[in-house]
Amino acid sequence: MGTFTERLARRTRTGPDLLGGILALANAHGVINFSGGFPEPSLFPTDVLGDIARRLIDEDPQVALQYAPSEGIASTREAIAGRIEATDGHRPHDRELLVTSGGIDAVTLIAKSMLDAGDLVLVEEPSYLGAVSGFTAFDPVLKGVPIDDEGLDIDALKRVIAQHKTPKLLYTIPDFQNPSGLSMANDRRQALVDLCREHGILIVEDVAYSQLGFDDIARPSLWSLGPDVVVQIGTFSKIFFPGVRLGWAAGPAEVIAPMGVAKQNSDQCAGALGQRMLEEYLRAGLLERDLPHARELYRSRAARITKALEEHANGLATWTVPGGGFFTWLRVPGVDTVALARETDVAFVPGAGFFAERQDTEHLRLSYSRISEDDIDTGIARLAAAIRAH
Amino acid sequence: MGTFTERLARRTRTGPDLLGGILALANAHGVINFSGGFPEPSLFPTDVLGDIARRLIDEDPQVALQYAPSEGIASTREAIAGRIEATDGHRPHDRELLVTSGGIDAVTLIAKSMLDAGDLVLVEEPSYLGAVSGFTAFDPVLKGVPIDDEGLDIDALKRVIAQHKTPKLLYTIPDFQNPSGLSMANDRRQALVDLCREHGILIVEDVAYSQLGFDDIARPSLWSLGPDVVVQIGTFSKIFFPGVRLGWAAGPAEVIAPMGVAKQNSDQCAGALGQRMLEEYLRAGLLERDLPHARELYRSRAARITKALEEHANGLATWTVPGGGFFTWLRVPGVDTVALARETDVAFVPGAGFFAERQDTEHLRLSYSRISEDDIDTGIARLAAAIRAH
Numbered sequence: 202m203g204t205f206t207e208r209l210a211r212r213t214r215t216g217p218d219l220l221g222g223i224l225a226l227a228n229a230h231g232v233i234n235f236s237g238g239f240p241e242p243s244l245f246p247t248d249v250l251g252d253i254a255r256r257l258i259d260e261d262p263q264v265a266l267q268y269a270p271s272e273g274i275a276s277t278r279e280a281i282a283g284r285i286e287a288t289d290g291h292r293p294h295d296r297e298l299l300v301t302s303g304g305i306d307a308v309t310l311i312a313k314s315m316l317d318a319g320d321l322v323l324v325e326e327p328s329y330l331g332a333v334s335g336f337t338a339f340d341p342v343l344k345g346v347p348i349d350d351e352g353l354d355i356d357a358l359k360r361v362i363a364q365h366k367t368p369k370l371l372y373t374i375p376d377f378q379n380p381s382g383l384s385m386a387n388d389r390r391q392a393l394v395d396l397c398r399e400h401g402i403l404i405v406e407d408v409a410y411s412q413l414g415f416d417d418i419a420r421p422s423l424w425s426l427g428p429d430v431v432v433q434i435g436t437f438s439k440i441f442f443p444g445v446r447l448g449w450a451a452g453p454a455e456v457i458a459p460m461g462v463a464k465q466n467s468d469q470c471a472g473a474l475g476q477r478m479l480e481e482y483l484r485a486g487l488l489e490r491d492l493p494h495a496r497e498l499y500r501s502r503a504a505r506i507t508k509a510l511e512e513h514a515n516g517l518a519t520w521t522v523p524g525g526g527f528f529t530w531l532r533v534p535g536v537d538t539v540a541l542a543r544e545t546d547v548a549f550v551p552g553a554g555f556f557a558e559r560q561d562t563e564h565l566r567l568s569y570s571r572i573s574e575d576d577i578d579t580g581i582a583r584l585a586a587a588i589r590a591h
Numbered sequence: 592m593g594t595f596t597e598r599l600a601r602r603t604r605t606g607p608d609l610l611g612g613i614l615a616l617a618n619a620h621g622v623i624n625f626s627g628g629f630p631e632p633s634l635f636p637t638d639v640l641g642d643i644a645r646r647l648i649d650e651d652p653q654v655a656l657q658y659a660p661s662e663g664i665a666s667t668r669e670a671i672a673g674r675i676e677a678t679d680g681h682r683p684h685d686r687e688l689l690v691t692s693g694g695i696d697a698v699t700l701i702a703k704s705m706l707d708a709g710d711l712v713l714v715e716e717p718s719y720l721g722a723v724s725g726f727t728a729f730d731p732v733l734k735g736v737p738i739d740d741e742g743l744d745i746d747a748l749k750r751v752i753a754q755h756k757t758p759k760l761l762y763t764i765p766d767f768q769n770p771s772g773l774s775m776a777n778d779r780r781q782a783l784v785d786l787c788r789e790h791g792i793l794i795v796e797d798v799a800y801s802q803l804g805f806d807d808i809a810r811p812s813l814w815s816l817g818p819d820v821v822v823q824i825g826t827f828s829k830i831f832f833p834g835v836r837l838g839w840a841a842g843p844a845e846v847i848a849p850m851g852v853a854k855q856n857s858d859q860c861a862g863a864l865g866q867r868m869l870e871e872y873l874r875a876g877l878l879e880r881d882l883p884h885a886r887e888l889y890r891s892r893a894a895r896i897t898k899a900l901e902e903h904a905n906g907l908a909t910w911t912v913p914g915g916g917f918f919t920w921l922r923v924p925g926v927d928t929v930a931l932a933r934e935t936d937v938a939f940v941p942g943a944g945f946f947a948e949r950q951d952t953e954h955l956r957l958s959y960s961r962i963s964e965d966d967i968d969t970g971i972a973r974l975a976a977a978i979r980a981h
Binding site for chain 1: 594595596598599600601602603627629630632635637640641642644645648649652653655656657658659692693695696699703704705706707708721724725727728729730759791793819820828832833834835836843845846849852853855856857858859860861862863864865
């Protein structure tokens with residue numbers, strides 16, 4: 202304990218770094234690692250990135266190597282707006298779009314712009330608390346709203362709203378949710394937008410995995426249904442690569458503007474080199490070239506993990522069947538999954554960290570995104586054995 | 592005014608975006624722009640960056656394009672530690688060093704880790720409020736401590752400490768300060784470290800411009816004098832390039848550890864591609880190759896702006912003579928510099944924004960770092976004419 206340990210902020214002193222401890226275990230030798238939301242590196246477009254980087258460094262250093270405007274480079278924002286128009290059927294205006302340093306940065310900027318201490322923030326239960334922690338740094342009160350197989354439970358949300366002072370924000374991942382892999386039913390999307398509009402609640406829609414669906418079902422984004430009441434946040438880490446920190450926020454101008462000011466006070470801007478690399482990649486149509494292959498690879502791994510679970514874990518656990526994205530979510534009745542994580546050479550994230558309010562010990566999240574299909578088989582067999590032994 | 596304007600956080604509603612407005616004016620056609628702290632782009636090492644980027648993309652994509660650990664890539668941290676050892680004569684241990692997404696990110700991470708609402712933070716008066724705003728997002732009470740030609744006034748600091756409950760943090764830029772261009776005298780450095788150690792105040796030392804001195808005078812870093820009581824924050828934006836967001840924090844392990852956790856909740860990590868590019872650049876000894884040329888270019892521009900001020904502004908204003916860095920700081924008695932900024936086709940930053948407490952209207956900051964020497968002459972002549980006309 203050093204001199205300053207007792208002088209840390211309350212938010213720092215109260216939160217044990219459970220996740221950090223688990224992730225440290227994940228990198229031990231011989232461990233099969235189902236823990237992080239890492240994209241598969243063989244999908245990184247290395248065939249074109251070297252040329253793109255060299256060209257920008259040679260021909261555009263005054264932009265690509267310099268500070269960028271806080272809201273993002275104008276031409277990059279235009280390319281991202283075009284991409285959003287293609288996926289969402291609706292194009293953000295210039296003042297409705299901000300380039301961020303990834304998805305969690307976007308959460309942080311919303312929180313810094315919107316939250317006073319004690320404000321109420323609603324989150325899905327379970328949800329991705331890595332993102333939710335972007336809110337908690339600004340000392341809100343978190344309230345969980347349950348999800349079921351069709352996503353956020355709208356009736357439960359109505360009860361929460363009736364019982365509490367009006368929430369300021371609601372955070373949701375409508376497509377291939379982290380950690381559950383499940384999606385919000387289309388009829389609930391419109392109902393959610395209508396309800397939040399009625400109560401003046403800003404919806405924060407995280408579309409991290411939306412482009413990585415395994416089927417052709419149309420899932421309208423919440424932002425496309427209610428651009429007046431939704432801030433959509435997205436990341437390019439899952440569909441481009443994470444080694445440049447890049448994402449976006451699209452939403453009402455009166456929210457995007459203070460987020461841009463908040464960005465000046467955070468990291469000033471997203472890195473210009475990454476912005477210009479992304480822009481060149483998008484403008485050349487390369488994301489459209491590469492996405493089908495990524496979907497197919499993750500679809501195949503998802504199918505393999507489902508098959509392996511059926512083979513090895515029947516009767517030991519239940520699990521979700523993801524329609525896209527990186528995750529499946531297990532319930533292991535009667536097993537303390539934090540203890541389980543310490544007892545096996547398979548790494549995963551215990552479920553406790555995904556619940557804002559509820560105490561839970563028997564869930565866990567498996568990511569299949571960066572594991573070969575053979576290792577998926579081996580890992581699930583090991584996990585099942587560990588559950589049996591527990 | 593949209594629906595959510597009245598639901599913004601208090602910190603958002605109270606701060607008018609004065610700086611944004613001024614910076615917008617700076618890019619108007621025909622304006623000579625002394626406003627931002629931009630490095631000169633001809634100094635960006637484009638002769639080597641294209642090769643470095645291509646090699647990393649081809650040979651190291653699993654590291655250079657993937658998520659990085661929150662504390663930074665191990666090999667990059669080692670290279671940065673080596674660099675700090677070379678400049679400061681003291682090497683941070685592994686747990687004393689964090690890679691950040693630039694300097695203001697480091698400020699934000701310290702604030703998130705250390706500050707509860709209402710905590711007292713001391714800042715130099717004037718100081719770089721762009722960085723100070725990283726603290727203000729976490730709702731501290733700011734108190735100014737005056738500086739003079741030898742930097743922070745230690746006696747004034749003693750009086751402030753005696754009058755108030757113990758401050759938690761003190762933010763200082765000891766070398767070629769932003770905005771004043773002045774440096775802290777060496778005898779004051781040891782006195783400051785001793786005083787803060789005695790009172791348990793954490794010093795946040797910003798060394799943004801420390802490598803860009805115009806002379807050979809040794810200026811020991813505060814961190815080298817008191818690694819137990821100082822967090823040193825630095826940026827590679829001024830000596831490498833800003834288009835990848837990269838900086839560092841070196842300090843007591845008990846402060847660096849929660850900063851790493853806070854980084855998971857901010858942007859997760861600094862971009863891996865930029866980290867690896869910097870590492871290759873440092874390991875090849877290229878920073879040592881390039882720094883002398885950078886110092887000489889900025890020294891020459893500083894001399895030119897001083898000469899131009901002597902020629903055009905004698906009797907109208909007084910100014911500092913910078914010993915390094917990017918800035919000179921003018922006092923224009925009786926002139927409202929915010930009004931002046933709107934009346935002239937020379938862009939600068941009015942001084943009001945650099946004072947945390949004191950009301951000031953008659954200072955302004957000029958940056959000479961990205962302006963040709965001819966434009967410096969023309970710009971200062973225009974500025975003097977505008978002051979005369981005012």
